[in-house]
Amino acid sequence: MKPFGEKPRIAVHKFSSCDGCQLAFLNLGGDLITLSQRVQLTHFLEAGLDAPDTPVDIAFVEGSLSTPDEVERIRKVRDNSRYLVSIGACATAGGLQALRNLDNKHDEWRDAIYAQPEFISTLEHAHPIASEVRVDYELWGCPINSRQLLACINSLLFGVPPFDNSEKLCLE
């Protein structure tokens, strides 16, 4: 793996999700402070950082692709990122949103759930991130675990593919 610059840039992007996997970052506590000295966090809305189009070394992506806007957005994230890591069941498998893939009642469900469905623009099916763009690594779980996240970041920063045979922490 080609080494990173002095202070690698990292972004955390949210798509259709409950935010639970992003909390794995915030739950790092003191390790997050240590990490922030080694990397530059550029985009992470839950932490008040809003610069989604900044080119980064590593982009973490939470959530599934459930709207046309999200499909456009993930393409931009891919273009702006050296490594893209999907985090959590929503991003790696579609998550709960993908339950609607099991039947063909998308319009019926949307109309039953939203008071003004005419304002809602959603895809008929919800998809994992890898269905639309190349994903370099995946972290599985619902939610992911903070330690597996930290192990993945450290591996990437030290130029080692983040794969652990015994735990399957991060899959290439």
Ligand code: SF4
């Ligand atoms: Fe939330 Fe689970 Fe999806 Fe993570 S994988 S965003 S915890 S629903």
